[in-house]
Amino acid sequence: xxxxxxxxxxxxxxxxxxxxxxxxxxxxxxxxxxxxxxxxxxxxxxxxxxxxxxxxxxxxxxxxxxxxxxxxxxxxxxxxxxxxxxxxxxxxxxxxxxxxxxxxxxxxxxxxxxxxxxxxxxxxxxxxxxxxxxxxxxxxxxxxxxxxxxxxxxxxxxxxxxxxxxxxxxxxxxxxxxxxxxxxxxxxxxxxxxxxxxxxxxxxxxxxxxxxxxxxxxxxxxx
Amino acid sequence: xxxxxxxxxxxxxxxxxxxxxxxxxxxxxxxxxxxxxxxxxxxxxxxxxxxxxxxxxxxxxxxxxxxxxxxxxxxxxxxxxxxxxxxxxxxxxxxxxxxxxxxxxxxxxxxxxxxxxxxxxxxxxxxxxxxxxxxxxxxxxxxxxxxxxxxxxxxxxxxxxxxxxxxxxxxxxxxxxxxxxxxxxxxxxxxxxxxxxxxxxxxxxxxxxxxxxxxxxxx
Numbered sequence: 001x002x003x004x005x006x007x008x009x010x011x012x013x014x015x016x017x018x019x020x021x022x023x024x025x026x027x028x029x030x031x032x033x034x035x036x037x038x039x040x041x042x043x044x045x046x047x048x049x050x051x052x053x054x055x056x057x058x059x060x061x062x063x064x065x066x067x068x069x070x071x072x073x074x075x076x077x078x079x080x081x082x083x084x085x086x087x088x089x090x091x092x093x094x095x096x097x098x099x100x101x102x103x104x105x106x107x108x109x110x111x112x113x114x115x116x117x118x119x120x121x122x123x124x125x126x127x128x129x130x131x132x133x134x135x136x137x138x139x140x141x142x143x144x145x146x147x148x149x150x151x152x153x154x155x156x157x158x159x160x161x162x163x164x165x166x167x168x169x170x171x172x173x174x175x176x177x178x179x180x181x182x183x184x185x186x187x188x189x190x191x192x193x194x195x196x197x198x199x200x201x202x203x204x205x206x207x208x209x210x211x212x213x214x215x216x217x218x219x220x221x222x223x
Numbered sequence: 224x225x226x227x228x229x230x231x232x233x234x235x236x237x238x239x240x241x242x243x244x245x246x247x248x249x250x251x252x253x254x255x256x257x258x259x260x261x262x263x264x265x266x267x268x269x270x271x272x273x274x275x276x277x278x279x280x281x282x283x284x285x286x287x288x289x290x291x292x293x294x295x296x297x298x299x300x301x302x303x304x305x306x307x308x309x310x311x312x313x314x315x316x317x318x319x320x321x322x323x324x325x326x327x328x329x330x331x332x333x334x335x336x337x338x339x340x341x342x343x344x345x346x347x348x349x350x351x352x353x354x355x356x357x358x359x360x361x362x363x364x365x366x367x368x369x370x371x372x373x374x375x376x377x378x379x380x381x382x383x384x385x386x387x388x389x390x391x392x393x394x395x396x397x398x399x400x401x402x403x404x405x406x407x408x409x410x411x412x413x414x415x416x417x418x419x420x421x422x423x424x425x426x427x428x429x430x431x432x433x434x435x436x437x438x439x440x441x442x
Contacts, residue, residue: 003301062418062422062425063414063418065375065421065425066375066379066417066418066421066422066425067379067414067417067418067421068379068380068382068383068393068417069379069382070382070383070385070386070393071382071393071396071410071413071414071417072414074393074396074397074406074410074413075406075407075410075411075414078400078406078410079406079407079410079411080407081406082405082406082407083407156285160285160286160287160288161287161288162287163287163288163289163290164287164289164383164386167386174287174289174290177293187293187297188294188297188298188300188301191290191293191294191297192294194290195286195287195290195291195294198285198286198287198290199282199285199286202285202286203285
């Protein structure tokens with residue numbers, strides 16, 4: 001094998017890469033916040049919400065969990081316009097990530113909620129908490145604390161999965177890599193560099209989420 | 224211009240779904256074999272073996288599958304071979320699956336009580352004998368539900384191979400869309416076919432887990 005590796009293009013391409021990193025980070029931040037919020041809402045419906053809404057949420061969760069993210073993305077970006085719903089690539093990418101993470105985090109959070117003994121909920125009610133207060137303080141916060149590691153992993157998985165949004169021309173890190181390699185014809189080196197950036201982002205995100213968990217749940221789990 | 228009926232679309236998609244199934248099977252079986260090797264390194268005695276397999280698992284779990292596919296596609300090309308998309312797809316998916324299966328199975332092996340290792344060692348068993356007769360039979364029972372559950376991820380992962388040009392269900396969806404201009408119908412059908420493939424696996428994983436938990440409660 002007489003192949004000479006060449007990373008000389010890296011300096012010129014730095015602005016493109018940085019922009020790609022910015023978009024990827026932005027996508028996952030928005031996706032994580034709204035996705036987990038959607039997951040909490042869905043978990044509430046499935047555990048305590050109105051009966052008629054439960055099968056709807058269950059269907060949503062099963063549909064999303066059993067189809068590839070790529071197809072969800074294509075459906076939102078290419079399929080929905082025929083119903084008159086149009087959006088930009090970035091909005092579509094973000095929406096797909098929120099919908100995807102919403103379904104997965106719903107299942108994770110629901111598992112946490114189910115581990116809360118029913119008696120605790122009744123104890124909260126007996127302390128004159130409103131149902132919302134009881135849900136928030138007694139059910140949700142301990143549940144989140146319990147499942148935080150699983151939720152963090154899922155957020156990292158969604159971040160790594162976001163590489164495919166380049167396929168609808170959302171200008172994320174993978175899009176930047178595709179663009180650069182089409183200019184410098186150094187496909188292998190370009191993808192090595194972007195892979196390492198993804199690895200660094202994943203490690204960083206994991207640390208960030210661990211720190212956030214430590215900040216949000218300072219008390220020891222009271223089980 | 225030819226007209227496409229709903230039946231034409233569905234037939235084309237179903238024909239392409241064969242490749243999704245085949246690729247999933249190859250990745251899962253190949254990944255299982257490589258994953259088992261990784262597992263033995265991961266829980267084996269030597270320090271460098273453990274570090275090596277841990278590094279491998281972290282690398283493959285910490286980077287996008289899409290990047291792994293690109294690297295396999297362009298990296299194999301560096302050796303001067305003309306890489307067909309199916310080869311790159313198989314290699315990347317096998318390596319990716321192996322990393323996840325090895326980590327799942329490690330959890331299962333570690334769930335076997337430590338006393339079992341010690342008891343079998345006290346009977347004069349070697350490492351391989353311990354694994355073969357004591358640890359693996361117990362770990363295997365725990366391992367079935369999450370392994371079946373992960374097979375869903377493998378099926379969904381095959382969708383990404385469309386991006387490097389392997390014609391399976393997702394790629395067929397794009398091709399049919401370009402010919403019919405009916406993205407809503409086509410991608411809807413593609414999603415339903417994936418659902419039909421994955422949902423039975425998800426459900427059986429759940430059922431197996433419940434069945435196993437019942438066994439645990441009676442202990």
